Amino acid sequence: MPIDPSIVGADLGSFTTSWDADDVVLYHLGLGAGVPQTDPGELEYCLEDRLKVLPSFSVNGPIGMLPRVRQLEGADFPLTALLHGEHEMIVHRPLPAAATVTQRGRVAELWDKGKAALVVMEVDTLAADGTTLVTNRYHAFIRGEGGFGGEKGYSAPVVIPDREPDASVQRPTLVQQALLYRLCGDKNPMHADPAIAKLGGFDVPLLHGLCTYGIALKAAVDEILDGDVTAVAKYSTRFAQPVFPGDTLRVDMWREGSQVVLGVGVVGREGPVLTNTVLELAG
Numbered sequence: 645m646p647i648d649p650s651i652v653g654a655d656l657g658s659f660t661t662s663w664d665a666d667d668v669v670l671y672h673l674g675l676g677a678g679v680p681q682t683d684p685g686e687l688e689y690c691l692e693d694r695l696k697v698l699p700s701f702s703v704n705g706p707i708g709m710l711p712r713v714r715q716l717e718g719a720d721f722p723l724t725a726l727l728h729g730e731h732e733m734i735v736h737r738p739l740p741a742a743a744t745v746t747q748r749g750r751v752a753e754l755w756d757k758g759k760a761a762l763v764v765m766e767v768d769t770l771a772a773d774g775t776t777l778v779t780n781r782y783h784a785f786i787r788g789e790g791g792f793g794g795e796k797g798y799s800a801p802v803v804i805p806d807r808e809p810d811a812s813v814q815r816p817t818l819v820q821q822a823l824l825y826r827l828c829g830d831k832n833p834m835h836a837d838p839a840i841a842k843l844g845g846f847d848v849p850l851l852h853g854l855c856t857y858g859i860a861l862k863a864a865v866d867e868i869l870d871g872d873v874t875a876v877a878k879y880s881t882r883f884a885q886p887v888f889p890g891d892t893l894r895v896d897m898w899r900e901g902s903q904v905v906l907g908v909g910v911v912g913r914e915g916p917v918l919t920n921t922v923l924e925l926a927g
Contacts, residue, residue: 646761646789646790646791646792647718647719647721647754647761647763647786647789647790647792648717648718648719648792649754649792649793649794650718651713651716651717651718651719651751651754651763652751652752652753652754653750653751653752654716654750654751655749655750656709656712656713656748656749656750656751656765656767657712657748657749658746658747658748658749659708659709659746659747660744660745660746660747661705661708661744661745661747662742662743662744662745663701663705663742663743664741664742665692665695665741665742667828668695668697668701668741669689669690669691669692669695670827670828671698671701671704671828671858672689672690672698672701672862673690673824674821674824674825674827674828674855674858675698675825675855675858675859675862676815676816676817676818676821676859676862677689677690677862678690685866685871688871689862692741695741696741696871696873697738697739697740697741697873698858698861698862698865698873699733699735699738699739699778699861699873699876699879700733700854700857700858700861700862700879701739702733702739702769702777702778702780703731703733703780703854703857703858704828704829704830704854705745705747705769705829706747706749706767706769706780706782707829707830708747709747709749709765709767710726710765710782710784711723712749713751713763713765713784716751719763721786721788721789724843724844725786725787725788725789726784726785726786726787727784727785727786727787728782728783728784728853728854728883729762729783729784729785729882729883730783730880730881730882730883730920731780731781731782731783731853731854731857731880731881731883732780732781732783732878732879732880733778733779733780733781733878733879733880734778734779734780734781734877734878735777735778735876735877735878735879735926736775736776736777736778736779737771737775737776737777737778738873738874739777739778743771743772743777744772745769745770745771745772745777746769746770747767747768747769747770748767748768748770749765749766749767749768750765750766751763751764751765751766752764752765752766752781753797754794755794755795755796755797756790756791756792756793756794756795756796756797757785757790757796757797758790758791758796759787759788759790759791760785760786760787760788760789760790761785761786761789761790761792761794762783762784762785762786762797763783763784763786764781764782764783764784765781765782765784766779766780766781766782767779767780767781767782799920801919801920802905802919802920802921802922804896804898804905804907805898805900805905807898809896809897809898809907810868810897810898810899811867811868811896811897812894812895812896812897813863813867813894813895814892814893814894814895814911815859815863815892815893815894815895816891816892816893817851817859817887817889817890817891817892817893818889818890819889819890820889821851821855821889821890822835822836822849822850822851822852822855822889823836823889825851825852825855826852830852830854832852834846834849834850835849835850835851835852836849837849846886848888848889849888849889850886850887850888850889851886851887851888851889851891853883853887855887856883856887856893856908856917856918857879857881857883857918859893859895860881860893860895860906860908860918860921861876861879861923863895863897863906864895864897864904864906864923867897868897868899868904868923869904869925874926875925875926875927876923876924876925876926877924877925877926877927878922878923878924879922879923879924880920880921880922881906881908881918881919881920881921881922882918882919882920882921883917883918884915884916884917884918884919885910885913885915885916885917886917887910887917891910891911891913892910892911892912893908893909893910893911893917894908894909894910894911895907895908896908902924902925903922903923903924903925904922904923904925905921905922905923906918906921906922906923907921908921
């Protein structure tokens with residue numbers, strides 16, 4: 645049964661989450677930070693006395709909001725029908741190394757993709773004084789829930805510049821990368837349990853899309869922004885192909901004015917794993 649378009653604007657409520665420096669370091673390690681282990685720039689991701697926070701640390705805290713969409717009247721779809729298709733992060737203020745925050749969510753948009761519905765869940769992360777630190781927008785495809793007569797929606801594809809990249813790096817992932825990254829808060833068994841992965845059509849568990857998202861962001865911050873995590877204003881991507889633990893990512897980067905365009909693929913495989921990937925710079 646198609647999803648009910650009246651869910652647009654629905655308030656998903658709020659809940660409180662906290663983190664400290666250990667949580668931040670664990671997240672960075674989950675992205676492969678700390679290699680080489682003596683590099684001063686890498687140690688800024690790993691040591692408490694000089695710790696900086698990659699803005700994408702914010703993406704896992706609001707994940708508990710996703711089940712609330714399914715609890716809305718007119719949105720009773722199976723969890724197995726949900727696919728995280730795109731992600732946007734808007735940074736309003738730098739993230740502190742420790743905080744207690746409020747996650748406040750709503751259904752922002754709903755698009756009819758024919759066989760699927762595209763639900764956009766927007767979550768604001770609010771500091772103790774009520775100011776917004778970051779806004780995360782989760783674009784979720786709900787298979788089998790389209791056909792309700794709504795607008796299809798459209799986003800222009802990001803064009804990769806027709807020149808050599810300004811920077812290009814390879815980032816190997818560990819075979820246990822997903823088992824490490826899941827400790828950051830996303831414990832979807834598709835990324836850990838081989839039996840569940842097979843039910844989803846995969847021979848082995850796949851790497852979290854948001855882990856790939858974070859690895860690519862860290863590469864751009866390190867290579868283009870000289871390690872300045874506060875220079876990130878917005879970062880968005882579309883998940884195009886799965887990445888598996890043990891794959892080596894190639895991240896190509898082009899500085900285009902106030903933006904950095906990224907091309908992300910797996911070494912030895914055709915086609916990108918992330919598309920429409922753009923980092924917008926602060927200031």
